[in-house]
Amino acid sequence: MDAELNGMPSGLSAAEVRVRLERDGWNELPSSKKRSWVAMLIDVVREPMFLMLIACGLIYLLLGSMEDALMLLGFVVVMIFIAVVQENRTERALETLRDLTSPRALVIRDGRQQRIAGREVVRDDIILLAEGDRVPADAVLLFSSGLSTDESLLTGESFAVSKAARPEESGVMTPEEEERSFVYSGTLVVKGRGMARVLETGLRTRIGMIGAALHGLEPEEGLLQKQMRRIVRTISIYSVALCIIVAVAYSLTRHDWLNGILAGLTLAMATLPEEFPMVLLIFLAIGAWRISRHNVLTRRLTAIETLGAATVLCVDKTGTLTENRMSVRKIHAGGGFYDLDGRAAGLPEAVHETVEYSILASPPDPFDPMEKAMRELGERVLANTEHLHRDWELLKEYPLSEHLLAMSHVWRSKTGNQMVIAAKGAPEAIFDLCHFDSEQLAALQAAVEQLASDGMRVIGVAKALFGKNPLPEEQHDYDFTFVGLLGLEDPVRAGVPEALKECRDAGMRMIMITGDYPATARRIGEEIGLPETEHLISGPELESMDERQLDDRIASTSTFARVQPGQKLRIVQALKKRNDVVAMTGDGVNDAPALKAAHIGIAMGARGTDVAREAASLVLVDDHFDSIVRAVRMGRRIYDNLQKAMAFILSVHLPIAGMSLIPALLDWPLALLPAHILFLELIIDPSCSIVFEMECEEAGIMTRPPRRLDEALLGRKVLVRSLVQGLSIFLAVLAVYALMTLNGYGEGESRMIAFAGIVIGNLGLIFSNRSWNESMFRSMKTPNKALWWVTSGTLFFLGIVIGVPFVRELFRFATPEWRQLPSALFLSMVCFILPDIVKRPFFRALFQG
Secondary structure, three states: OOOHHOOOOOOOOOOHHHHHHHHHEEEEEEEEOOOOHHHHHHHHHOOOHHHHHHHHHHHHHHHHOHHHHHHHHHHHHHHHHHHHHHHHHHHHHHHHHHHOOOOEEEOOOOOOOEEHHHOOOOOOEEEEEEEEEEEEOOEEEEEEEEEEEOOHHOOOOOOOOEOOOOOOOOOOOOHHHHHHEOOOOOOOEEEEEEEEEEEHHHOOOHHHHHHOOOOOOOOOOOHHHHHHHHHHHHHHHHHHHHHHHHHHHHHHHOOHHHHHHHHHHHHHHHHHOOEEEEEEEEEHHHHHHHHHHOOOEEEEHHHHHOOOOOOOOEHHHHHHEEEEOEEEEEEOOOOOEOOOOOOOOOOOOOHHHHHHHHHHOOOOOOOOHHHHHHHHHHHOOOOOOOOOOOOOEEEEEOOOOOOOOOEEEEEOOOOOEEEEEEEEHHHHHHHHHHOOOOOHHHHHHHHHHHHOOOOOOEEEEEEEEEOOOOOOOOOHHOOOOOEEEEEEOOOEEHHHHHHHHHHHHHOEEEEEEOOOHHHHHHHHHHHHOOOOOOOEEEHHHHHHOHHHHHHHHHHHOOEEEOOHHHHHHHHHHHHHHHHOEEEEEEEHHHHHHHHHHOOOOEEEOOEEEOOHHHOEEEEEEOOHHHHHHHHHHHHHHHHHHHHHHHHHHHHHHHHHHHHHHHHHHHOOOOOOHHHHHHHHHHHHHHHHHHHHHOOOOOOOOOOOOOOOOOOOOOHHHHHHHHHHHHHHHHHHHHHHHHHHHOOOOHHHHHHHHHHHHHHHHHHHHHHHHHHOOOOOHHOOOOOOHHHHHHHHHHHHHHHHHOHHHHHHOOOOOOOOHHHHHHHHHHHHHHHHHHHOOOOOOOHHHHHHH
């Protein structure tokens, strides 16, 4: 609704906003300095792999092999380029997520309320503040209703600071009064609401001037990161030990210490797991970006690894399962029920009065869907009557509280001497304000149950008159008269029943949590197909239960009704006690403890407070339940592909390490030199970080149970599969290399055939590990552009190193001859197919047994 119609400022125009943005810049503080290409380059060059390459280059120079040294330098440049591009891609993905998850602001522009990113706020913007919001900029209050802010970010003092409005025409004020009229960027609204005009943005705010830093999205160490650190440490220890053994053995048997060190460095390059941390970060960062395309923003990267393990989704009904598009369908007034259903005429005076006082008990420019529905009904049925009061003056507001779920507004009319008080809220709160006896309560409770059984949210309305000053401090001090009940309908979102079925098929329970009456909750639960709706726990029941009673009932309960936000924390704790992995949605300040306690806290993006967003690990942009289910599906896909990439890295290094180790120990010609390792790394890096990251989900990904939260990324099944795949390629290559070496083939011929076998084996590992349930030939039907780019590039460059004389000599290969063709074809075919063979039923039983 237009702000101007309610006596509110119209705010800035779009043109005025553009002028201020050009003049003052964005409303943001400098975040942690973005790394430059030079900084990324320095970080990459400091990696152990590149230090070893430099060492190998120096040894080649000492040996007088300038061509080998220059070739290594060329490979180093290419690998550095790939590494920097991957680093930059990850940085950009994280930067995008920081922008997406930044605080928002509700402003009035062009006469309308608009929700914008906090960085888009400009000087002279009119901002609306409510409980749970972060103040987006330094501003002066034009209107305040019980507004208090937490300024501990600035002052270090944790108590709330009460605020009061300063009208534009105010005269001289004391320093204390002036300070109370300001709100500051970064502080938190803990109570009440208000309207303010922005004075300063960005670095000119108080928080900007003292140099405080904003909290952003940073990669956090979760279970996967801890596992990865242990894996890398273990493999690195063995790698260094083998490197020393090979260097010493080669030097003692051949009396050539420089080449011995070169052989040791070659083995170290073949075995150091430098890809593991890079792949994990890339998968989590790019995965967060992919999830954001499904309207779910990731505030904490660790949430992505948890999504696939979720066993229970605790979901708010309003706005998540329903459309949050309220309409008043029925009214109970004057002892009767009245079905509105588009009616505007022929309604009795009691209905008019109920609508009138529901509007008076709402903000003049409502944002809440229920209050919007009441005003829209009033504009329709009260037009051209004396029941609309646009010229009345609002004197005082009594906000909702935990102890009384009702709010009241005190108005002064232009003609009357008495003040008019309008109250609305939960029916039991309104009944309490009206001081009903048991007989009156029973009659009205029956009316409430009748409305609730039709799936409607029920709101009570009351009125009072007051003729003296000062106004009371509490709503109970007024003598309220009951006016009527409103039944508001909020239709179920399209797609929710289907998404709920998908949850059940995926082994996840859904628990609906609502503040509505049990009858309303049951009706909605039946409509969406929620099982066991008869097993319902109400808020008062939950309050009276001890821990043992709750533990006994929560396993079979799918609905919690009449729940207070503070009770969500207890529900989360009870579920976690049963070893469930809990995802919890929330939008209010009081939801923050539950969101933080849940394994996956999901804040509402459209209607959630900044406090809820900051406590949550995910933010649901469209507040749609279906988006949560899609995020779970994507989380499972990301984890699956990450597991495949890690298994591939482990498998692919076994034949490389083996062919670097065995010939050195058996006094055979070295099969692999540093240049060969680098060529293979150029295949491995884009394969594990791009090909597998882009892989589509496996069939049936949402028909299997959630994985255990503590499941190892490289568990027994994955580890055995990787070892069998890698060892099978290694043994095939070693057998052919040994036969050729022992039967008079030249060093260059044997090396060329072995190298080709390892390269083709790498491709076989890529194709095989795309799916662990289907053969590689069946999975080829699933598109993956990166796969074919990597495959084509690998075969093209393999052809160059074998077919181009200059390059062939650098790689120490012999000239290809027809007699080598059978061995090459046989080994290539075996190495390509072997990884897929180990997925047959016999080997699956081995992995799982």
